[in-house]
Amino acid sequence: MKVAVFSAKAYDEQYLSLAGNGLELCFIESRLNNQTASLAQGFDAVCVFVNDQLDSGVLNTLHAGGVRHIALRCAGFNNVDLECAKQLGMGVSRVPAYSPEAVAEHTLALVLTLNRKLHKAYNRIKEGNFSLDGLLGFNLHGKTVGIIGTGRIGLATARLFKGFGCHVLCHDPYPTDEITTLGGKYVELDSLFEQADILSLHCPLTPDTKHMINQQSLTKMKSGVMLINTSRGALIDTQAVIQALKSQKIGFLGLDVYEMEGDLFFEDLSNQIIQDDIFQRLCTFPNVLITGHQGFFTHEALVQIAQTTTNNLRLAAQG
Ligand code: NAD
Numbered sequence: 001m002k003v004a005v006f007s008a009k010a011y012d013e014q015y016l017s018l019a020g021n022g023l024e025l026c027f028i029e030s031r032l033n034n035q036t037a038s039l040a041q042g043f044d045a046v047c048v049f050v051n052d053q054l055d056s057g058v059l060n061t062l063h064a065g066g067v068r069h070i071a072l073r074c075a076g077f078n079n080v081d082l083e084c085a086k087q088l089g090m091g092v093s094r095v096p097a098y099s100p101e102a103v104a105e106h107t108l109a110l111v112l113t114l115n116r117k118l119h120k121a122y123n124r125i126k127e128g129n130f131s132l133d134g135l136l137g138f139n140l141h142g143k144t145v146g147i148i149g150t151g152r153i154g155l156a157t158a159r160l161f162k163g164f165g166c167h168v169l170c171h172d173p174y175p176t177d178e179i180t181t182l183g184g185k186y187v188e189l190d191s192l193f194e195q196a197d198i199l200s201l202h203c204p205l206t207p208d209t210k211h212m213i214n215q216q217s218l219t220k221m222k223s224g225v226m227l228i229n230t231s232r233g234a235l236i237d238t239q240a241v242i243q244a245l246k247s248q249k250i251g252f253l254g255l256d257v258y259e260m261e262g263d264l265f266f267e268d269l270s271n272q273i274i275q276d277d278i279f280q281r282l283c284t285f286p287n288v289l290i291t292g293h294q295g296f297f298t299h300e301a302l303v304q305i306a307q308t309t310t311n312n313l314r315l316a317a318q319g
Pocket of ligand 1: 075076096097100103148149150151152153154171172173174202203204205208209230231232256257293294295296297
């Protein structure tokens with residue numbers, strides 16, 4: 001099977017090549033979109049990542065060029081027009097479970113860094129400023145954490161928060177026994193908004209969940225709430241969140257994902273002016289910490305992603 005691997009970074013080449021016995025992998029640096037879809041002409045499958053765009057136009061071009069399978073090397077699939085893929089008879093596979101701990105641990109890293117202001121402290125120490133002014137944090141122990149979405153990552157995150165002695169409240173249309181066994185409690189969404197000191201998002205991006213954090217839901221939250229999003233950027237109405245940062249309704253914001261990340265994330269733009277006013281505004285708040293969609297980025301997760309993705313491709317090749 002000939003596979004065009006889009007958005008390919010050096011680490012993709014390294015991990016996929018190691019796991020890709022029997023597959024002919026061609027690594028393409030560009031993102032898959034309307035301009036680049038023709039590069040997949042003559043390939044049997046494409047392998048894509050979170051910011052590749054597979055709308056109906058792209059899918060039709062891929063299909064016309066002979067592509068019959070789309071292998072997502074990620075869990076989320078909000079970037080694929082699944083209905084169109086189905087109509088064209090194209091198979092779609094993804095990696096539903098690869099080290100949920102990687103993203104859960106990154107979530108906790110964001111919480112602890114923001115709370116103990118490690119990002120500030122790191123820079124200050126390097127400048128010779130050893131004072132504690134402005135570095136006051138709070139104990140996680142005894143705080144109430146609200147987890148939205150208790151699938152693989154939400155559950156792993158709930159476990160970590162429990163380990164810190166937090167009260168864990170959860171919301172998910174499909175509650176699981178694992179959460180209640182570890183001492184978590186399912187509540188209605190509004191109740192979770194009202195009680196949480198820390199709110200962490202772990203549900204997929206769907207038409208139902210898009211902008212679930214918006215002006216209206218923000219009014220229900222505690223003043224000074226810490227909001228963490230390691231799931232998908234568009235779960236949050238970023239403009240509304242900026243207003244809530246200004247009014248100090250949101251005390252801390254930790255983002256591993258960003259609504260408009262498609263044009264920015266995963267690229268080294270350090271010598272360029274970033275033409276994104278919303279992103280620039282977010283960066284002006286000292287209580288905002290943004291990482292560039294790196295929650296998944298551990299050795300263990302990359303091994304698992306490569307193995308599952310290449311297995312999915314081999315299965316697709318067998319029909
Ligand atoms: P999962 O499918 O195991 O769990 C998602 C959970 O969300 C399910 O239990 C589902 O019932 C629940 N859910 C669906 N709609 C909901 C709603 N309206 N309200 C509350 N809960 C709802 O997925 P997962 O592996 O835990 O991944 C969660 C999300 O994390 C993915 O969708 C993906 O977007 C994101 N993710 C991010 C990274 C990263 O690097 N930052 C890596 C992997 C996944």
